[in-house]
Amino acid sequence: MNEYKVKGLTCANCTRELQDEINKLPSGESASLSYNTGKLKVDRSVDINKVKKILSSDGAFIEDGNDDHHDHQHQSGINWIALLSISALFYVAGFITENFLNEYIAIGMFLAATVLSGYQTFLKGLKNLSKFKFNIETLMTIALIGALGIGEWKEGALVAILFGLNEYLEGLGMQKARKSMEKLLEIAPKEATVIENNEERIVSISSLGVDHIVLVRAGEKIPSDGIVIEGKSSVNEAAITGEAMPVEKAINEPVFGGSINNEGILKIKITKAYEDSSLAKILHLVEEAQETKTPTELFINKFAKYYTPLIMIIAAFVMLIPPLLLDGSWGDWFYQGLAVLIVGCPCALVLSSPIAIVSGITKNARNGILIKGGVFLEQLGKVTTIAFDKTGTLTKGEPYVEDYIEYHPGFLQIAASIEKNSTHPIAKAIIKKAKGLSYLPVEELKTVTGSGLVAQIEGVTYFLGNESHMKDFTFQQNVMEQIEQYKERGMTIVILATDEDALGIMGISDEIREESINVIKNLHAAGIQHTVMLTGDHEKTAEKVAGKVGVKSYFASLLPDQKVAKIKELSNREKVAMVGDGINDAPALATADLGIAMGKGTDSAIETADIVLMQNHLGKLPNAIKSAKKVNSIIKLNIALALGLKLIALLLTIPGLLTLWIAILSDMGATILVTLISLTVLYEKK
Template identity: 80%
Template sequence: MNEYKVKGLTCVNCTRELQEEINKLPSGETASLSYNTGKLRLESTVDMDRVNKILSSDGAYIEHDHAHDEGHHHEHHTGVNWMVLLSISAFFYVAAFITEYWINEYVAIGFFLAATILSGYQTFLKGLKNLLKFKFNIETLMTVALIGALSIGEWKEGALVAILFGINEYLEGLGMQKARKSMEKLLEIAPKEATILENGEEKIVKISSLKVNQVVLVKAGEKIPSDGIVVDGKSSVNEAAITGESMPVEKAIDEHVFGGSINNEGVLKIKITKAYEDSSLAKILHLVEEAQDTKTPTELFINKFAKYYTPFIMVISFLVMIFPPLFLNGNWGDWFYQGLAVLIVGCPCALVLSSPIAIVSGITKNARNGILIKGGVFLEQLGKVTTFAFDKTGTLTKGEPYVEKLVDYDPAFLQIAASIEKTSSHPIAKAVLSKAEGVHFLEPEEISAVSGTGIIAKFNGITYFLGNEAHIHHIALPSQVLKDLKTFKDEGMTIVILANETNILGIMGISDQVRAESQSVISQLHSSGVNKTIMLTGDHEMTAKKVAKSVGLTTYFASLLPEEKVSKIKELTKNEKVAMIGDGINDAPALATADIGIAMGKGTDSAIETADIVLMQDHLGKLPSAIRSAKKVNKIIKLNITLALGLKLIALLLTIPGLLTLWIAILSDMGATILVTLISLTVLYEKRGHESRI
């Protein structure tokens, strides 16, 4: 399927109608045209001449590829000219008022007509074409209303309506253009070129030509072209483009780096591990672009409603024109004028615009913040979640064991334990070595592992046993040791014991460290209206209880197999809107089962592919920000719909006492459009101080 950038799309409704026309072409059934992104996708077999003709009927056109390559110049080409025309029209309108009172009425009419034609000729041309096809949209309604107004001598109001409608159309396009530009600015973080090293020489190549295992040179201030591993150099790297984190991350040899991140100082040599199109950044940008095209249930309902709204208003307009004169002795001229005003109220633009700008703004804001939301539908659903289910290991905890408590019955306990563990790569061994930092290690004379229980080692002719309780079955445990073991177990710790052939030297309690931000995040979720926070873990009861209590969860379920997590999610979703949060790998089934799957994992492929929402950081700190923005978007959409329909309802009610005028009708729609646009754009400008700074 081919993709094209389309410029000159004037409104949501017009874009939908253009798509419907393209869908009628041979092989065009699957074509899609998005007002949000300004992109057209269609099969290569579709006749492009006919596509161009359809687009040009509404003043739209396909942008050539070279425009993309020259710095993303996406300004609306007719935008400046259109503003000039509107300015001239406004000048003529003022001139008409002056000449009407000081010179001649007929000269004034000429100025009014000139103002009407300059600002309304595009609407006229489209409307007349639609009228001949019996296609009734906003251009058709405006054309009929303007012709009607001029036919009864309403020169002033006809001109004013044409000018205001032109301004309204321009502002409508400007609002979405602002949201699009914000998105395009985000997409511009992708580097364009890379410096590769071949046979000791530097060579600049396009990013698309990069291959796996090539070595690239990245100087201070330059963007890293694709995912890779540092093979030479040391520097701090700004990963904000990927994770949303502002603090730089130190990188040295053998450490992984993301494409799109910026080398702050020094020079790095990086071996490319992924071609750019497979990199984390490319996947993120692709998904963000796709996310704009998804329609939320609210949008789908509004679009469907708009199809029936305009014909309904036309019927109302006709009744307003004929009912009062026929049955209430009304004046035909007055009520014909009222009916024309009602026609203008039939414009559904502000209503259709109530959702997309807010959705695109919400997706863009979260992407900037390192939160990848794969579609407007998921953003909308996130704002409705009432229950959050968390995996434990790697989500609420770091997934890295550490020594929480230690009891030594012999001063040599820590030294001997660390000397034994230094030969092991087990996570618990790393925890012990971390605890024994700075301790002088002994060299074992003999060492061997016993599967499932621990390690046996010999130092200075003495045999030592390091492991769990089963590993030291040869010793009768003293009462104090039994008491300490019970305390450690009650607190949900994993036990590591060191003994020789006759005595216990000490005990360590190993735990999975709770993330620093977990308690704060859970507290913020409860404050934001979330009813339940639940932990689903395969760990045993005491460990689960300890973690749940320390972070403030509502409840927890322990000793769950992966399929039992899925069953628990299914049970919860019967009565609640549930989001499941995990690492995107072992929690994939539960993530897929929940209403919303949220993965975290520093941009790993599995996280990006599995979940509906991805926290690109390696912590939960940004989750409250995502929920706040989702709730704000939902509130704004509801407010926008209320404003769009409310202002139109007020305008329609003015027909009852016969007070509705053409300019009030157009102002009701214009006012709604301006308010809807400005309110939607506030999503982009939420104060950063509200975001979690973990």
Template identity: 60%
Template structure:
């Protein structure tokens, strides 16, 4: 499929109409056009002249092609088509001058017709009436010509939409001699379309600014030579040099140098992260002060940033259930309005001795009230603004449908390890019976081990600045622990079974049982005669977990549930420490899936995990949220990805989602409410074309501005 960026789409209804027409072309059944992103997807076999004709009839045009290979990587680079000599500049970068020009042109026409209209009003009664009518006609043609031609075409092919309604209203107003109103209808409808276009463009532009974090070029090192290359040409194991202030071109590992790096583009975290040799860096992050040489580990198109940008772009394409409903509703709503307008025109004069001219005028006003512009616009700008806001925070929402869902969840299930806890063991309890030997021996045995428990013990040893000797001999005893000879003496380190050679005193045995009941993993250290001490090891709880759970409860999440494979005692301890409302321990991956399904039957459930071993549970929840820090499986499995390595940004994401849902509901209420009020004015015969056009235009401008407020970030108190 070929993808193109389309500009000049004035409203969601127009985009829907173009899509319907494209689907009717030969090879066009899979065509799609997204109003939110302005992306057109069509088959390569489709006739481009026919596509352009359909677009042109609606005032839209193709700005440039989004070649598939560049689609993820250089969303904004220049792509030159050598065969045709065209420069498909991914012009969103400079906000596409052609679009700005088209807006300027429309604005100029509207101002011109506005000036002529004002002149006609002022000269009315001063000069000949025929001249006044000519002025009104000139103003109408200048501002309403394109709408009128589109509407006429639709009328002839019996298609009913906004343009059709406007055209009938224009013809009718002129026919009954209401020149003043007819001209105002044409001008205000033009202003309305222009403002709609501006509103959506503002939301898209905000999204595109976000997408510009992708670097364009890199300084590649090869055989001591430095060359500037495009990032799409970088390959695995290439070395690149990153000077202070420059962007890291793709995911890699620091080969040389030390610096702090700003990863806000990936994680949304403003604080810089220190990086030195051997540490991972993300493409799109900014090198702050030192010089870094980075070995590339992923081609740019596979990097975290490319995936994020691609997902954010894709997120705009999906239609939410609300939008699908609105589009369906608009389809029936327009013909319904036409029937009501016909009844208003015919019933009073035919059956109630009403005046024909008065009621034809009322009927035309009803037609204008029937424009579903504001209604169709209730959702898309709000959704794009919401996705942009969350993406700025390092939270990837893979589509409007998931954003809508996030605002509705009432139950949040958490995996324990790596989500509420750090997934890193630490020494939570210490029992020391021989301080001199305990840390020396533990350090000597564990210092060469890479086991997570060994690392936890070594942290404790190093914290006490103890330098341990090297063991003379060391032997691993399967399922028990380690036996070592240190300074000619035998020592044991491991679980209870590793110290079976000695009789454990009752007091120590009692303490062992207590620590086990607390859900701790025990590592005992003993010599040939006695236990020297014990390390009670637990998974470290994240500092922010308790705060986040409290914030979620405040936001109206009714139930927070922890699911873990750890035993019940550990689960109980972590649950009480973080404040979740329920917890379940001893769960196998399939048990987690069953538990999530069970919860889903009682409410709207989101499951959050670290995305590596939680994929089945994430997939079975109505909404899967992964804590990514860039892991591929997390980005691919979940519907929403927190690019940080913690839960801190989750409450804010839910707040934004709830706000988007509120704004959409509010917009729908306002746009329908104003129409109902205007329609009710027909009963006493008070509805005028002025009121009709202002109610429609007012609603459109209002819903656009309200939707754009989502982009405004409130200052943290």
């Protein structure tokens, strides 16, 4: 498929019609033209000259990448404003002339205003009429011809000016949403400083490869994912995670392309070519997300196809029935019928969804929340239940010593000395707890698989491990009671003992994330009715974590297939989102109505779920849900406004009060309101 940037798309409905024409070309069935992104995708075998001809019929053109087209587009915008301004002056002059000078001069002024502001619409409408293609330009052309035919020069001119202004404002609204998205896409670095043979060389980002060594100075963007091999600095990763707080980086620590080096100089070994980097994948997915159609948009587009012909039938009834059956005036009801035709413009209706969707996706992407399509944004706003994996999601997935009791003053020092060379997560927790204490020399060390260690220090044999490691030991009553207490509190037990007695006991837990409690509270406040925790851990641990973070229910001792079964069960009754780390929870994420992964840019997180929280925590999930709910509410409001204003205008035909300018104002008012309301998504507080 070839991809082109298209300028000059005037409205969502017109874009859909242009795509329909391109789809009729040989091999053009798979072509797509997106009003949201202004991008055209066509099969390589399609005759591009024929595509250009179709686009030019609506004033659109393919941008060739140089500055000329940009200037042309910019100039075109200025000319359009100038034409409308001159038309308005002619209209005012005609209005004054009609009342104080000569009626025929006034007609000339009104005609000039009509031609200047309406000639493009008129020419398109005539072309469409010759092909029996009925869209807004066709309706406007018929209405203008009819108005001028019955001597309504003043109203015809006003309709042409207002319609031109409406088209301009409609394009302006979508342009604002597009520019917001383009600004987001500009975070991609353009060049990199590569070090080869101790010499620096500037290369384009596309030529950067794996194992290249790059130099990143203070204030520069890191060109692609890599590992720091020299230097130390703080890095702003907001482009990836949405988090504004800088992250300290030193040798052997990973960095993301697109993040900014705050100070110092870093030498980085590139681990991924730019197109495979986290940033490139994010930007690609965000672009793709704009082009997906939500169920609401698909319904609106289908409805718009039948809406215009229906309006034409209603207009015909308005023109014919009252004069034929109710002794009405042919002139008056013909005029009313023309006004009904103008009400038939579906632009505001078609525009009710895309600007809000693009704004929602852009706002969340800026905030470190990657939503892979409008359909998922819409789904997020409808979710009533959220199921969480425990380990690594509500908890940090890192064991820590929650509590300990020592029966011997050297308990922590001895335990840390035995574990000092181990990489086991529980060993790391013990070493962390004993930080600051010196290590004792270990003379012998033996591992007992699955239960613990046997070590000799200063001639004494020590046993460190779980209960099964101590199965042949008989401890005092108070020690046994303490073990049971820790187990009741959902902790994993680690005991240090000699062959004579216990020296101390540790209760190890998976540390709960600081933000988890507030996240659950904020989710309930945001309208989530049911929060559920799914875990493979045993009942006591699950009960403890669930109680601390505030989830409404939990299910423990679940295998991966049992998690999937539980998600299916919940989905039968509710709209369910599953939140996991994007690695271990892939089956459950795929089964839920909506899969939400967290993973700070990891490939698996980006590829697994429908929504990715680029931070390594859940902190911004409540805001994402609020934003999605707002987008859904705005779309409903927009549809109600678009149809409501038109319905009011149509009802004015019953007493015969509908005029051409009221008809165009009803459409123009709907378009302006729909656009402005949709853009509020971009500027709402986080």
